[in-house]
Amino acid sequence: MPRFALLIEYDGGPFSGWQAQADQPSVQQAVETALGRLDPGFAAGARIGAAGRTDAGVHATGQVAHADLERDWDPFRLSEALNYHLKPAPVAVLAVARVADDFHARFSAIERRYRFRLVARRAPLTHDRGLVWRVRNPLDADAMREGAAHLVGKHDFTTFRSSICQAQSPVKTLDRIEIEEREIPHGREYLFRLRARSFLHNQVRSIVGTLERVGAGSWQPRQVAEALAARDRAACGPVCPPHGLYLAGVGYPVDPFAP
CATH class of the missing domain: 3.30.70.580 (Pseudouridine synthase I, catalytic domain, N-terminal subdomain)
Structure with missing residues (x-):
């Protein structure tokens, strides 16, 4: 067949x-x-x-x-x-x-790429409703990047793993986190790009939710490292909603869709 x-x-x-x-x-x-x-x-x-x-x-x-x-x-x-x-x-x-x-x-698959869209603006969303996570106030992108740097590499991600995750091990290698900030009409958009061979259940949403707290000033960037080291789900920040998350791509040794 x-x-x-x-x-x-x-x-x-x-x-x-x-x-x-x-x-x-x-x-x-x-x-x-x-x-x-x-x-x-x-x-x-x-x-x-x-x-x-x-x-x-x-x-x-x-x-x-x-x-x-x-x-x-x-x-x-x-x-x-x-x-x-x-x-x-x-x-x-x-x-x-x-x-x-x-x-x-x-x-x-040897790689999975996720993208998360977060918009900060006072007015409710219309055209992007259900496609991005909206918060009301601007975020500190540099602070979020500083916090994210603690997560890159091979770690025990128990803190950022759902309690119902079925993966055999919480140890994963996060290859990259990029955070892009851009101005949009009446607000700002923050685009998170994460890349790894594989992810734990709710790992991306847990990471982005925690970094949002850093950007909002509720957490210091060093607290991301402390949360990671705790290996305790209770140390995680809020899990952000699903509607800002996109499976953006999957990598293979040979791209099956290449011309």
């Missing part, structure tokens, strides 16, 4: 998350339903694998999944057919590629 990689974008707002659930709408189920209209295997209940299981409300601009189909589709025609059958769900297949049988969206 030919294996295909799918590059997927979605608005996570209407969904309970990526993973299929019996009684809740999910992104996985939306894609599998579309595949079921094109392929007998998925009509009979075949499943796709994904690089990351995003939580309820979390978005993606670069999720990757793989699917084994009975028909050897032309990749462009498959993407067009899937997008037709995905309507009106806020899910789009950006690209499809034929891949080797041993390619696995999750286990072949």
